[in-house]
Ligand SMILES: Nc1ncnc2c1ncn2[C@@H]1O[C@H](COP(=O)(O)OP(=O)(O)O)[C@@H](O)[C@H]1O
C-alpha cells in the first residue's frame with residue numbers, strides 16, 4: 001500500500017481539451033500515491049447534454065449529439081493509441097443516440113441516463129491518455145463509478161448509501177490499490193435496481209469525497225481552474241486572495257453559501273473521516289493551493305465572503321399565527337410533502353420568511369411551483385420575491401463578536417437588505433440583497449473586511 005492514499009478529482013475545465021488533460025496526466029503520474037482518479041465531463045458537455053431535455057426537435061437534438069461526438073473524437077486524434085479509445089467513444093455515443101431517438105418522455109431517470117454520458121466519455125479518454133504516460137509499474141484501469149457509488153432512487157439529486165459504497169470499495173477497490181490506479185467518473189451513481197443516478201450538478205467533488213471515504217484515503221485533492229480557495233470568487237473581486245489553510249467548518253459554510261469551487265456536500269465525508277482536502281490548479285500545479293483541515297492555526301473572524309445567486313424569498317403571513325401553536329408545523333409539513341428544500345428562515349409574530357433556490361434551468365422543475373403556493377394560500381397570504389442573492393461572511397466566532405453588524409450594515413446604507421441571519425452559526429453572518437446589487441455588495445465588504 002502507498003505511504004499516503006490519495007484520491008484526485010479533475011473538474012470539467014481541467015478536462016477541457018487534450019492539452020488540459022495532458023497537464024492533469026502529469027499531475028497524476030508524478031505522484032504514485034494518487035490511486036483513484038475522478039473526472040468530470042469535459043467543460044460544457046453536461047450543459048450540452050441537458051439541452052437535450054428542452055423541447056427541441058429530433059433534428060436539433062441530433063445536431064447537439066454530433067457536436068458532442070465531434071468534440072470528443074477530436075481530442076482522441078491527439079492520442080498515440082487512438083483507435084481503442086475512439087472505439088469506446090463511439091460506443092458511448094451510440095448509447096446516447098439510442099436514448100435520444102427512443103425516449104420521448106424526458107423523465108428524471110432518462111435525464112440521469114443521458115447526463116451520465118459526459119463523464120463516461122471524458123473518463124474513457126483520460127484512461128487512454130494515462131496509459132500512454134505509464135511506465136509499467138502501475139496498471140491504469142477504467143472503473144465504472146456506478147459499481148461503487150450506490151445511491152437511492154431520487155434521480156437528478158440522488159443520496160448516496162454510505163455503507164453500500166464502503167462495502168463495494170472493500171470488495172472491488174481496496175484489494176487492488178497496491179498495483180492499480182483507477183480512473184472513474186464523478187457525478188454518477190447507480191440505484192439498487194441498477195438505474196443510473198446523478199448526485200446533482202457540480203456533484204463530482206462529492207463523488208470524489210465519497211471515494212476517498214470508502215477507500216480510507218488520507219488526502220482528497222480537488223484540481224480545478226483556480227489556484228486555491230480564495231477569499232471570495234476571483235471573478236467577482238479580482239483582488240481576492242488565495243487562502244492557505246481553512247477549517248472544515250469554514251469550507252463547508254463557504255460551499256453551502258455559493259462558492260462554486262466546492263460542491264456543498266464535499267466536506268461531509270471529509271469531516272466524517274477526517275480526510276485532509278487540497279484544492280489546487282491543474283493549470284498551475286506549482287502554485288500553492290489551499291489545505292482544508294479539521295483545525296487551522298489562524299482563526300480570523302472574517303475569512304471569506306460568498307455569494308449565492310438565484311434565491312427566492314417566500315413570506316407567509318397569517319394573523320392565525322399570533323399566540324397559536326402549530327402554524328410552523330403546518331407550513332413545514334406542506335413544504336416537506338412537496339420536497340421544497342428551505343435554506344434560511346426568519347419569523348415574526350405573524351409571518352415567516354424563508355429562502356429557497358430558484359431553479360433557473362426550468363420553471364417546470366422549480367420546487368416552488370404553483371401546487372405548493374396554492375396549498376400555502378389555503379391558510380395564509382403568500383408573497384414571492386425572486387431575483388435575490390445571498391451574501392455570507394464566513395469565519396470564526398461571528399456570533400460572539402461584538403460590534404460586527406454596525407460596520408457591515410453601515411457600509412450597505414443604500415442597499416435594501418431583505419433578510420438577515422446572524423447567530424445561528426458561529427461561522428457565518430448572511431443576508432439577502434437584490435441580484436443586481438449583490439456583486440457590488442461583495443466588492444465593498446471584501447475591500448473593507450478582508451485584510
Ligand atoms: N471562494 C472561491 N474561491 C475560488 N473559486 C471560487 C470561489 N467562489 C467561486 N469560485 C469559482 O469556482 C470556480 C471553480 O469551480 P468549477 O467551475 O465548478 O470548477 P471545476 O470545473 O474544476 O469543477 C472558479 O472558476 C471560481 O470562479
Ligand SMILES: N[C@@H](CC(=O)OP(=O)(O)O)C(=O)O
Nearest residue numbers: 011012040046201202203204
Ligand atoms: N459534469 C457535472 C459534474 C461536475 O461536478 O462537473 P464540474 O466538476 O466540472 O463542476 C456538471 O457539470 O454538473
